[in-house]
Amino acid sequence: MYSVLRPIMNKWYGDFEEIGALNETRNLAAHQSDITKVLYKGRSPFSDPDCFAQMYFDVWAIKQSMPKFFWHTIEKPREKLRRYYEKFGEI
Numbered sequence: 001m002y003s004v005l006r007p008i009m010n011k012w013y014g015d016f017e018e019i020g021a022l023n024e025t026r027n028l029a030a031h032q033s034d035i036t037k038v039l040y041k042g043r044s045p046f047s048d049p050d051c052f053a054q055m056y057f058d059v060w061a062i063k064q065s066m067p068k069f070f071w072h073t074i075e076k077p078r079e080k081l082r083r084y085y086e087k088f089g090e091i
Contacts, residue, residue, distance in 0.1 A: 006020075008073070009069065016062060016065065016069075017057045018061075018062065019062060021040060021041060022040070022055065022058060022059060022062075025039070025040040025045065026053065030043075040054070040055050041054070041079060
């Protein structure tokens with residue numbers, strides 16, 4: 001889904017660019033037998049506390065932005081359309 005929505009998501013909010021790197025790191029951690037090979041932006045979240053903290057805040061920023069993105073791209077236009085139909089009726 002992210003690959004389809006990537007252009008609009010990245011244009012709307014720059015932190016969404018981190019989704020790909022976070023997903024790759026998650027997959028490596030889940031499927032890699034050697035955790036020293038798991039890297040996020042060139043650093044290991046298992047040995048570098050700053051890297052782990054950066055991952056945490058990147059995920060937090062994305063989780064905070066997703067509802068806003070959903071509201072602006074789906075709910076807000078739906079609400080505008082509903083108000084239009086209430087005022088002017090069907091075309």
